[in-house]
Amino acid sequence: MTAAAIDITGLVVTFRSKRAQTTALTEITMQVEPGEFVTIVGPSGCGKSTLLKVVAGLVRPTSGTVSLMGQQVNGPQKEIGFVFQRAALLEWRGARKNILLQAEIRGLDRADAARRADQLIELTGLQGFENALPHELSGGMQQRVALCRALLHQPRVLLMDEPFGALDALTREQLNEELNRIWRETATTIVLVTHSIAEAVFLGTRVEVMSQRPGRLLRTLDVDLPKERRYAQVMSDPTFDRLASEIRGLLGSGANH
Amino acid sequence: MTAAAIDITGLVVTFRSKRAQTTALTEITMQVEPGEFVTIVGPSGCGKSTLLKVVAGLVRPTSGTVSLMGQQVNGPQKEIGFVFQRAALLEWRGARKNILLQAEIRGLDRADAARRADQLIELTGLQGFENALPHELSGGMQQRVALCRALLHQPRVLLMDEPFGALDALTREQLNEELNRIWRETATTIVLVTHSIAEAVFLGTRVEVMSQRPGRLLRTLDVDLPKERRYAQVMSDPTFDRLASEIRGLLGSGANH
Amino acid sequence: MTSPLRRLAAATTNTWRPALVLAVVLVAWWVVAARQVVPNYLVPRPEQVWQTLTGQWDFLMRNSFVTLWETILGFVLAALIGLGAAVLIAYSKTMERALYPIVLFAQVIPKIAIAPLLIVWFGFGLTPKIILAVLIAFFPVVISGVAGLRSTDPELLDLSATMGASPWQTFRKIRFPNALPHLMAGLKVAVTLAVVGAVVGEFVGATEGLGYVLLVANGNLDAPMLFADLFLMSAIGIALFAVIEAAEALLIPWHASRRAGTPLTTS
Amino acid sequence: MTSPLRRLAAATTNTWRPALVLAVVLVAWWVVAARQVVPNYLVPRPEQVWQTLTGQWDFLMRNSFVTLWETILGFVLAALIGLGAAVLIAYSKTMERALYPIVLFAQVIPKIAIAPLLIVWFGFGLTPKIILAVLIAFFPVVISGVAGLRSTDPELLDLSATMGASPWQTFRKIRFPNALPHLMAGLKVAVTLAVVGAVVGEFVGATEGLGYVLLVANGNLDAPMLFADLFLMSAIGIALFAVIEAAEALLIPWHASRRAGTPLTTS
Amino acid sequence: GASDPGPTGRPAALKNVTLTLNWVPYGEHAPFYYGKMKGFYENEGINLEIKPGGGSGKTIQAVAQEQTDFGWADTPPLLKGIHTGMKVKSVGVFLQKGPASIEFLADKGITTPSDLKGKTVGGTPGDAMYATFPAWLKANGMQAADVKVVNVDAAGKIAALTEGKVDAIMGFFHDQAPTIEGNTGKKVNYLLFADHGMNMLGTGLVVNENYLAKNADLVKAFVRATQKSWAEAANNIAAAADAMVAMAEQEPAKAVLVKQLTLAIPLLQGAPGVNTEAKWVETISLMSQYAELKDAGSPSKYWDSTYAGKG
């Protein structure tokens, strides 16, 4: 038996500040197998970002345990790629150099990394803005830079916090299909937070629906679609409609409970 | 004949930096009548944010003219409410105080403003986080704070740059309906940028579709739906589907052109 | 463990390292002095300094308060004037070009060189000391004020512009709070320099204060008194510095540098 | 209009305001001196200073270079040491508690008081002047370095942590560039203080340098020489300050404070 | 090498010797430049380098730390330095009458010490005369409280006096008075401590004990040359001032130099550098009485008479 890629047991996270105490997550138990693609949807403020950060070792659990690839998470994890909700770019570096930060820090081969960065720039339509500083980029372009950065080193686990939120519908669908392809080809384990129900169903092998704060897992929905997906096909598949409306129902009930 | 609320003629915006020269907008001509609700969709990086900023007087046109309520725009406009793409909160103020900044600067009646702020906090589900500092709020919560701030003083013109981008589907629909109600009741002129085609059709009396950079107006679509709208009804209306797929088609063509 | 005991333990873990450093410094000093690595007329033994401190406590306290008072007045004025200059420089290109050279000139000329002029104009009272403290202390406030005021996120300025904020409102509600983290750094430097300024002022013409005592001790080759005096000067400087640090904790609890936990634990 | 003419016009519009300020200062000085508001042996007339400057140009230049050299060495050392201390303090709570008091102590004691000790230990050569310059100049670097290193966006630190960055990588790629805007402010203060430090060093024991010339001019009541000397000191300070400003423009063109157009036009 | 011919053609056995003055160059120092110019030092096998100083106290310290070979310093601070443990000695005081004085503008109408009653006097704490001033008042039948003393540093003293911030200052009359007169045209008068009941030794040569032990002959030679320089300069004041103008840098104007030296020469009481035991005893006892010099000891602790000789 191989270890789960991500193993979360009885996770509770409570933020304490001088003012108040906020329980962001409560009693989360969840496994992600290697090569799975789990998407998470849930109301704003329910603790999705917090969950990803706990897995990455950036936020310490108040109680419960988390392990990544069989190792207990005790501090920041580096065998991952993380797309933050905000782009988190270095404002003194151009787009391409922001992407290459990943390679510099991990000591990847320069030529390889440069080639891959150029491919990703092409893929995300950032050509012509390689040297533009973050403040010279539009919101969606900044997000794409952050995306390229997280993909550069082909991590075994990818944690993505609304990576396509600032993109228009078309670009988003294109990049969704690309991400699907990358996932299939590299067998990466991916956990992706999104507000788009369509995206959640399209990308995930499994959709986790979370409740309102304090966040619990309301329901797990297995997405019974072929691994290789295209929007044209998926949208016309009855499974898609069924899952989408079920998720919508769950979110609605969660919202009123 | 009353003046148009917003009148844009032959607008071109080119950004110059040491590195490069980017034409963000080209030959935009467009009128918005008082009380209209115009939604704008277009590919990422096509100049939508730039367009709103030009109207607000925050970016100077390279050529062309813009007027707001019959007055030529020559500098920052204050008779407006602006929701920025990033939340742009003051990190040293709690949520409620961030909202009340609007009242403080405009010298609105304190008690009135406080009452209205509390209503808006209630409306956007931020109760319990009145005093939380921005870094203690989730991405979606920050966006809601920025939204409340722009609505506080009931401006005659509202410019909104993806105000619901970081919200989950349910919250987003709720707030869409609230915005529809506010617009009907106050006859505000609204220009809203969004990446959600559904949102664009649901909210707008008119949808402007923009081309890829350099941004031009590709097509104007009038939304032939009653002023008062509810998602349950609109989504099942055939007009909605027709418009949605037309926009999708335009974006697709624009993306390939 | 009972609660007082636990508190004691906590206090111990918090203080033993600085206490150790202090101990090492004291021992090093004692060795240097006792073995006369440096002759005693230059570096006295710790116990000599201690005797002077306790034996002349009233005299030293009286003079310390004089210097403390001058320092505080000088610092407050320096902070106000420095901030004013920073605002002018940050807001107006003309003012920048016009004021910077003057401010720089005031900064680089050695204060001791203009002391005679100060005496001629202001006599021997409190005024010249405060002027010197201000002259020495205000420059860091200007520089950090300018840096802080200029580093405001342009989007926040856009925001305040669409709200129709007056320049004063923009300053008070946005630029100034945003500049505070920078400004506090400038004030920390300024407060220590204000001590130096007051002391230099007392060198030039005074009948009391730690600077005066220092001069006398120097003249009498009275090393224990000299060291006791230096000790009190630094005590004033460190105490005032601590006050500014405390003010910082109160004023900018929101800033990244002050967020509990966040700062330096991750790497 | 031809191009050179246009360039001249542009240069004129850029410079006439500071030039006006300079002119006003000169005229005010001239009035004060010529009408003997203050006697000439305290404040000489501009032309007397000019005669001294031109008449003793070689002598003054020789001494200026001595001071300039001491200042540059002192400043570079102060910048390096200050940055080192800032890194230690920002990264380690223990170091903060242990180093801060020492650093503060070094800052608040009047340098003129420890100058004799320096002479005793290091003689009359270059060393004591450089040590004094370092002692006077390094504190602002420490304070602004600490403020800058601590103000890094926690999310960027999270980012570098998930990349498995070593502390050194985090420092070099993230914290340090992020601290630069703060740090430059500290360096600007430091470079002007380094001038003062070198001059004070020359007061105490030197046979050359602007500080020594100042002492002599003071003793001889030679006001024109005194003013010429002060003028050269500030010229050194202002020139070095301008170098740091230029370095800033090169190093942090990305910062809000340096973005063309954005900063202060909107309000 | 001993066989190298020097630039002047003489055998190059010249020893390099540094002399640090008590202050930046003023007229009192002209004899050294004169001696150097006339070759008095070279004749003794000495290549003299003259360095400016920053006050007698600092000069004595520099000698104590062997950073200079000879020091030119005032006697009261020397007593203090030796008393606190510095390993230095006087090899002869040249200005046997101390130049410590009270200086004031002539139009103040002060002629006797008692005229100072109710006046404001500026002094620099740490100066020997600052410590002995109250005693000097007493010696002249006044109380310390009769005069208001304010503290002014060296740089501010002259300005404070000429601008009327103080009525009088403590200082060396032969240094400041000509400077003030030369630059401001204001006539300065003075009262010497020595002329009014308190005569202490003034400036002389100071040497480290180690140096003395190792270079006894060289010290003798140096003292001889210095005595000769002073004796000759006393008779050729203008020539000495010229020598200083030629060799020193940033010295005062020649007229001022001449005035300063002219005032200094009468302070030589007897042969240059030759002191009497009685004079040392008197100075030590005055210092122990008024300037906290406890258990002062005998003159031999401070003065080695074997070089310049005893009078």
Ligand SMILES: Nc1ncnc2c1ncn2[C@@H]1O[C@H](COP(=O)(O)OP(=O)(O)OP(=O)(O)O)[C@@H](O)[C@H]1O
């Ligand atoms: N550093 C913090 N300090 C205090 N409270 C925090 C902190 N970070 C998050 N929270 C709180 O935890 C809760 C969950 O936040 P989180 O960012 O995980 O939500 P989210 O599900 O990602 O929301 P969104 O979809 O809006 O991004 C929120 O109520 C938030 O206020």
Ligand SMILES: Nc1ncnc2c1ncn2[C@@H]1O[C@H](COP(=O)(O)OP(=O)(O)OP(=O)(O)O)[C@@H](O)[C@H]1O
């Ligand atoms: N300050 C600036 N300097 C230089 N170029 C800029 C600047 N602001 C925007 N641009 C460029 O202008 C173009 C349009 O930017 P804008 O932010 O208006 O796009 P957008 O339509 O809002 O995109 P998104 O949907 O991704 O937010 C982009 O190519 C961007 O790089």
Ligand SMILES: [Mg+2]
């Ligand atoms: Mg989130």
Ligand SMILES: [Mg+2]
């Ligand atoms: Mg945008």
